[in-house]
Amino acid sequence: MEALRDAFDFRDFSKVEQIILVLFSIFLFIFPWLGFGSFVKTVMIYFLLFSLFGMGWNTIGGYGGQVELGKAQYVGIGAYTVALLMVWWKIPFWVSMPIGVLIAVGYSFMIGYPLFRLKGHYFAIATICTSLVLQDLFINWKLVGAAKGIELPIRDHPDFLYMQFKSDTYYFYFIMVLFFAGLFYMNWFRKSRLGYQLRMIKDDEEAAESLGIDARWCKIKAYSIASAFVAVGGGFLAVFNLYVDPYSVMDLDLSIKIALMAMLGGAGSMWGPIIGAAFLIPLDRFLGSWLGGQKGLIGVDFMIYAAMIMVVSAYQPRGIWGIIEQFRRK
């Protein structure tokens, strides 16, 4: 009960934040009826999806301060589980997604246990490596479609069990529900015992250990929570794209994007990942389609993207949210 109360209790945020949150929620609810085209809808879906990824990353990367660059492997696990179970045994999405999350959590314990012996950059590098190894494995594994990937069988009719719809609106509402679930979870998490302990570990790991905190175990727990978030998103990605291949769901690019968005927005804060995704996803999509389509300008979108990240991180290492807080304190 207390956990639920904590999750829905936004009172410790300022009035402005609360109002923005309410307005934003209303906007999300009515968004499909605002008459935007499918491109904007897709951008919006990706924004919510990456917010969810970012919130997951934020548990270990933001609150725990462990720079983690291997989240794509869990996106992959979530997506592949949903896709494969559907292709092999026609298992509906609502069963296969929790299974995917369970596998991701189990795998994250296996990976996390040895990896959290490492600290700082070494940990970051090791997470990249495990992610790359898994990707290579899936690229060469014939049973799961190898590099070609797998296509999900398309149902004749829109099917809620298999999460196949004609309109993006349904996908939008589904990811919105996941987004809010993630938001409420994070609201609980930041006030939980684990949340406090992780922040202490980020600040000063030695001191944290002297206060009876098993730093390694806490990190492993946070890592598996992050993995669960990301695996949910991965499952959604599979049914949304109806196609899974190692390059789209397990790429290093994806891992870095997830971490970057949260860091740009402000790692270790409630709104950071959402702000980061709100900046980068539209930028990524619009610039990509606008500049990428023009002759001779291919790659310029990446330059703008990179420049923005550099400027923000040079100005305020705590990201956009850090800048906002800095102004608020004045």
Added chain:
Amino acid sequence: MGTEGRARISPKFCNCISLPALYASRQFFHTFPFTKGGRGGIDEEEVYIVAFLQVIDLVKDFGGVAANDHVSFDIDQGEIIGLIGPNGAGKTTLFNCIVGYHKPDSGKVLFKGKEITGLKPFMTNREGIGRTFQIMKVTAGMTVLENVMVGAFCRIDRRPIARKEASEILAFLGLERVKEYHLNELPIASQKKVGLARALATQPELLMLDEVASGLNPKETEEMVDLIKKIHHEKKITLFLIEHVMEVVMPISQRVIVLDGGEKIAEGLPKEIVKNERVIRAYLGEKYAKGL
């Protein structure tokens, strides 16, 4: 020369021989199934608990430099013990070996009769040993209250209770006014107090303070001494403190242990220690000590 110090500590050295033997027999009773229940009418605890914290023959070597060289001592429950020594004497290393940041090369640490040698810091904390740090990392990550709440979360699961507990401790230490500040916004004296508060919040039975008065001005030092006395008096916590500032260590310590070059050179009442020739030599150096 120095025989005075030797003579005084020699009875304690007997522990080095007898305690491992006792410890071994205790282990034997534990492994021997038939004696586990009754143990022949002997209350094990009564027989074997000799002291609250026992350090037996502790050796810690850092690549040829003996930071702690066969250090042994006991602490009884309810005492305030000072640990002094010149720079590089191995005081902090000794702390780290007891708490578990370093694994001693040999020797034993027993807390309430239970061996805690080589346990990780968080485990020794859960056994009931709290510590503070000489140099605190000050970051803008958490407020003072949150810092102390993390300490309270060691024994308490629920946030409201942890919060209440933390507030009480902050009030006890006179920090309630700075509760919502971040650590890096506070003067060093308050930072040290926060370090003390969060260690206290884990409800330790033995609190180890690493240079709690370093970097403080005389007035703040005086306050800190009062605070330490208050903690000892009201919370009934055994205190073990490393201290450079003699104004702190001499008036409050019931016993003082002196380390030099990793070895324990003296142990005794503060007023005896200040007259001890080896201690004076260690502090002033050979040249100046001769002139005395």
